[in-house]
């Protein structure tokens with residue numbers, strides 16, 4: 001498959017690029033400022049801004065599937081929904097499926113389907129509320145858009161770590177392990193992204209975790 005990754009220099013995007021390249025896919029790594037210094041063979045790196053849908057729909061021509069893993073600088077969280085809508089516009093113009101790596105906030109709490117992670121002080125202390133609310137608005141932007149999108153909510157904790165290749169997949173409820181932790185490495189999140197791209201399921205909103 002030819003896969004375009006936006007936010008390719010970021011924590012998630014760089015791991016999606018590596019996982020996809022390891023699996024033999026063709027990669028178009030789209031970065032904004034921080035051009036990746038080392039990239040696997042078969043990866044083409046190009047500049048592109050998610051806020052420039054005309055340029056992006058050009059870049060998406062001939063691409064089989066798009067992964068977006070952008071994150072604005074701190075203080076600019078309220079731009080997330082608008083940026084996501086522009087990406088969805090570009091994907092729709094190119095008639096290409098798009099997987100959005102978003103946030104955990106719009107997931108339901110385990111055992112409390114009436115509550116979202118967004119509303120849980122346990123997972124979202126006051127200082128993270130703006131970031132969390134931006135993720136919820138991002139999923140709302142997807143739900144309102146006619147593009148062929150799928151939204152991946154990471155678990156509560158997503159950070160660099162080992163690639164085990166083993167994870168659980170859920171739909172709209174936060175996954176926690178026996179010890180109550182909700183986490184996955186960015187490496188294993190990338191495994192889950194590629195598994196979804198290679199073998200798409202029906203869920204438009206899904207999550208993963210250990």
Ligand SMILES: NC(=O)c1ccc[n+]([C@@H]2O[C@H](COP(=O)([O-])OP(=O)(O)OC[C@H]3O[C@@H](n4cnc5c(N)ncnc54)[C@H](OP(=O)(O)O)[C@@H]3O)[C@@H](O)[C@H]2O)c1
Nearest residue numbers: 007009010011012032033049050070071102103104156158
């Ligand atoms: N537990 C959770 O819910 C959780 C935890 C972590 C991350 N996440 C989510 O995972 C996704 C990826 O996060 P991350 O940690 O990988 O972020 P990151 O390491 O900060 O990387 C984000 C990348 O996006 C790029 N970017 C930002 N705005 C852009 C734009 N308009 N056009 C093109 N590129 C743009 C940045 O490029 P520049 O260098 O040019 O700024 C950067 O390379 C985000 O949706 C984030 O919210 C969720």
